[in-house]
Amino acid sequence: xxxxxxxxxxxxxxxxxxxxxxxxxxxxxxxxxxxxxxxxxxxxxxxxxxxxxxxxxxxxxxxxxxxxxxxxxxxxxxxxxxxxxxxxxxxxxxxxxxxxxxxxxxxxxxxxxxxxxxxxxxxxxxxxxxxxxxxxxxxxxxxxxxxxxxxxxxxxxxxxxxxxxxxxxxxxxxxxxxxxxxxxxxxxxxxxxxxxxxxxxxxxxxxxxxxxxxxxxxxxxxxxxxxxxxxxxxxxxxxxxxxxxxxxxxxxxxxxxxxxxxxxxxxxxxxxxxxxxxxxxxxxxxxxxxxxxxxxxxxxxxxxxxxxxxxxxxxxxxxxxxxxxxxxxxxxxxxxxxxxxxxxxxxxxxxxxxxxxxxxxxxxxxxxxxxxxxxxxxxxxxxxxxx
Ligand code: SF4
Numbered sequence: 001x002x003x004x005x006x007x008x009x010x011x012x013x014x015x016x017x018x019x020x021x022x023x024x025x026x027x028x029x030x031x032x033x034x035x036x037x038x039x040x041x042x043x044x045x046x047x048x049x050x051x052x053x054x055x056x057x058x059x060x061x062x063x064x065x066x067x068x069x070x071x072x073x074x075x076x077x078x079x080x081x082x083x084x085x086x087x088x089x090x091x092x093x094x095x096x097x098x099x100x101x102x103x104x105x106x107x108x109x110x111x112x113x114x115x116x117x118x119x120x121x122x123x124x125x126x127x128x129x130x131x132x133x134x135x136x137x138x139x140x141x142x143x144x145x146x147x148x149x150x151x152x153x154x155x156x157x158x159x160x161x162x163x164x165x166x167x168x169x170x171x172x173x174x175x176x177x178x179x180x181x182x183x184x185x186x187x188x189x190x191x192x193x194x195x196x197x198x199x200x201x202x203x204x205x206x207x208x209x210x211x212x213x214x215x216x217x218x219x220x221x222x223x224x225x226x227x228x229x230x231x232x233x234x235x236x237x238x239x240x241x242x243x244x245x246x247x248x249x250x251x252x253x254x255x256x257x258x259x260x261x262x263x264x265x266x267x268x269x270x271x272x273x274x275x276x277x278x279x280x281x282x283x284x285x286x287x288x289x290x291x292x293x294x295x296x297x298x299x300x301x302x303x304x305x306x307x308x309x310x311x312x313x314x315x316x317x318x319x320x321x322x323x324x325x326x327x328x329x330x331x332x333x334x335x336x337x338x339x340x341x342x343x344x345x346x347x348x349x350x351x352x353x354x355x356x357x358x359x360x361x362x363x364x365x366x367x368x369x370x371x372x373x374x375x376x377x378x379x380x381x382x383x384x385x386x387x
Contacts, residue, residue: 010211012124015155017226019210022219024230031231038144044071045143046127048084053091053109053128082344083184087141090182090189091128094139098132105132113163118208120215126160136164137178145185151192154179162203165196228274234282243272266365
């Protein structure tokens, strides 16, 4: 998590992007960060996580309380309490296990880290750090649920681990580094461990050269799935060129062959969707701020009619002789998502598990690397499903 109000040009959270596309940070630098409701929601959840752990350690929680007070009314839910509590339990279980081996094990919360040995102007904040028995563990809480994040060879986690190693290896004997991601909204607990030696070798061989290239302003554009959260994806020519090439560079000039579909088109679906969504969003924002695109205008989207005063309408219908059961409907249960938000996912499952059915999902084409198991007889599995 980055310190609020401060922003590193080469932020650890964007490392996967700038280690692949070293041009991105300097191109993104001039684009204003407009923030988002998701980011604010994440900030509130992180504040709860830090507060829980700090309370356990008996250290002041003034900063967290200020953040919570600011965002509580807008984003707090029962579900958030449950997930931040899950994080606390996982961290404390790890800490207790560490203490059982090493009585002087350390738990540190919201640790400010310096990465400048490997990344120019690099800094960041680790959610939690445990040091015990020759092992340094970095724990990162993720409140998002859109993308399942793996700790395996994760550059963001490795950067945090390097910063923590630099900060504590003078005081403690550290020979192993464990990186843990806790993403409770999708039951994801991902761990990855390497030796301190391998971590440092990676930093010198891979991280440092890429960081220097990205910081220098002489980086190279390289489109790929990491473009998804790039701030210049809407206007990036390298991304546009890749997408257009996908549509044009085929062996058969008239029809796309099965081979071209496998090797050229399908691997680029996510990248093309990213590009199109970026353009659409950017062009609309520009038009709304007064830019005129020849041949285009802003129109109102579809909207749904709404009764402004239901009680007055019910009274009118009753006065005009309609029976109440003809214009009202019985009490309706909220959606599963709403109910989980209201009372927490775990509690909802405890109470209602016997009444939840999860039908077969709609078939989706996914790359072999996708974690979901393949269906052996796709035609049979999906023959009842209407596409
Ligand atoms: S959109 Fe992709 S290729 Fe373009 S600058 Fe961003 S990360 Fe690099």
